[in-house]
Amino acid sequence: MRDGTLLSVDNVSIYFNRNLKVVNSISFDVDKGEIFGVVGESGCGKSVTAAAVMGILPQNAHYEGEIYFEGKRLSALTAEQRRGLRGNRISMIFQEPMTSLNPVLTVGYQIAEVLMAHRGMSKNDAMARAAELLGDVKIPSPALRVRDYPHQMSGGMRQRVMIAMAIACNPALVLADEPTTALDVTIQAQVLRLLRGIQEKFNMSVVLITHDLGLVSENAGRVAIMYAGRIMESADTATLFKHPVHPYTIGLLNSIPKGRHIPLVPIPGFVPRPDSLPEGCKFSDRCGYVEKRCKEAEPALIEIEKGHLNRCILNDKVVS
Ligand SMILES: Nc1ncnc2c1ncn2[C@@H]1O[C@H](COP(=O)(O)OP(=O)(O)OP(=O)(O)O)[C@@H](O)[C@H]1O
Numbered sequence: 001m002r003d004g005t006l007l008s009v010d011n012v013s014i015y016f017n018r019n020l021k022v023v024n025s026i027s028f029d030v031d032k033g034e035i036f037g038v039v040g041e042s043g044c045g046k047s048v049t050a051a052a053v054m055g056i057l058p059q060n061a062h063y064e065g066e067i068y069f070e071g072k073r074l075s076a077l078t079a080e081q082r083r084g085l086r087g088n089r090i091s092m093i094f095q096e097p098m099t100s101l102n103p104v105l106t107v108g109y110q111i112a113e114v115l116m117a118h119r120g121m122s123k124n125d126a127m128a129r130a131a132e133l134l135g136d137v138k139i140p141s142p143a144l145r146v147r148d149y150p151h152q153m154s155g156g157m158r159q160r161v162m163i164a165m166a167i168a169c170n171p172a173l174v175l176a177d178e179p180t181t182a183l184d185v186t187i188q189a190q191v192l193r194l195l196r197g198i199q200e201k202f203n204m205s206v207v208l209i210t211h212d213l214g215l216v217s218e219n220a221g222r223v224a225i226m227y228a229g230r231i232m233e234s235a236d237t238a239t240l241f242k243h244p245v246h247p248y249t250i251g252l253l254n255s256i257p258k259g260r261h262i263p264l265v266p267i268p269g270f271v272p273r274p275d276s277l278p279e280g281c282k283f284s285d286r287c288g289y290v291e292k293r294c295k296e297a298e299p300a301l302i303e304i305e306k307g308h309l310n311r312c313i314l315n316d317k318v319v320s
C-alpha cells in the first residue's frame with residue numbers, strides 16, 4: 001500500500017447466496033483527505049461495495065479479495081474489532097435518513113448513543129456534544145432541536161442529522177451512499193457544501209456514491225465508473241470529464257442535461273441482471289460501438305495513461 005492510502009479495496013468480489021456474483025474483482029484506493037467518487041446506474045454494485053467496507057453485508061452475502069483500512073486487513077479483525085471501527089473510524093451516510101434514523105428516539109439521543117458507545121461519554125456530556133454537532137451541521141436552535149424526533153424535521157434537516165451522527169467520532173472515512181438523492185436540488189447543494197466543508201476541515205476521506213456525474217465533477221478528486229459489478233473506467237475527475245474514453249462513461253456524460261437546447265441522449269436499454277450478463281464485455285449489449293470481438297472476451301482494465309484506467313478494446317476509436 002502506498003503512503004497516504006487510507007482505504008484499499010483489492011480485487012474484491014461480492015456474492016449473494018454463495019455464488020451469485022454481484023461485484024467482480026474491483027480494486028481502488030482512497031487517499032487520506034480525498035473525495036473519491038463511485039458512479040454507476042442502479043444495481044451496478046455501489047451500495048454492496050460500501051457495505052463490504054463498512055462490514056455490514058447481509059448474512060447471505062460474502063466477499064472475496066481483501067479490504068485494507070489504515071493498514072489493517074479487515075478480514076483478519078474480530079467481530080468486536082470491526083464494531084469498534086464502525087461509526088468510529090469509518091462511518092456511513094445513507095440515502096434515506098427516515099429508514100436509518102429510529103423514529104421513537106430523539107435525534108439528539110441517537111447522536112449521543114454513538115458517543116456513549118465509542119467514546120465512553122456520560123449521557124449528559126454526550127447530549128451536550130450532540131447539540132454542538134447539530135450546530136456544526138447548521139441546524140438552527142440546536143439546543144432545542146436536539147430533543148426533536150425525526151418526523152419533526154424536514155428531509156434536509158434529517159440528512160444533516162445523519163451527517164452529524166456520521167462525523168460525531170471524527171472518522172477517517174465517510175461512506176456517503178447517495179447522500180442527497182432524496183432531497184430537492186437546492187437542499188442537495190446545501191447539504192453537499194456542508195459535507196464538503198466538514199471534510200476539508202477535518203481532512204476526512206469520503207467515498208461519494210452517486211448516479212449523478214454532476215455531483216462528482218463538483219466534489220470528487222478521482223472517480224471510478226462502475227457497470228455490472230465492474231470498474232469500467234477510472235481517472236482523476238478533470239481527466240475523466242475532459243477525455244472520457246469508455247463508451248459507457250461517454251454515454252453517462254451525454255445523459256447529463258447540459259442546457260435547454262441540447263438534447264439529452266439516454267443510454268439505450270437497461271443494466272443486465274447479475275445472473276444474466278452478456279458474454280465478453282458486459283456493456284456490449286448497449287454499446288453503440290460494439291464489434292464482434294467485444295462479445296468474445298471481456299476486456300481487461302488497462303492503464304492507458306498514468307492514473308487513467310479503461311476497460312474497452314475500442315477506446316482509441318471513441319475518444320471524444
Ligand atoms: N439482499 C440482497 N439479496 C440479493 N441480491 C442483492 C441484495 N442486495 C443487493 N443485491 C443485488 O446486488 C446488486 C448490486 O446492488 P447494489 O444495491 O449494490 O446496487 P447499487 O449500485 O447501489 O444500486 P442503486 O443505485 O439502485 O442504489 C444488484 O443486482 C442487487 O439486485
Ligand SMILES: [Mg+2]
Nearest residue numbers: 046047048177
Ligand atoms: Mg445503492
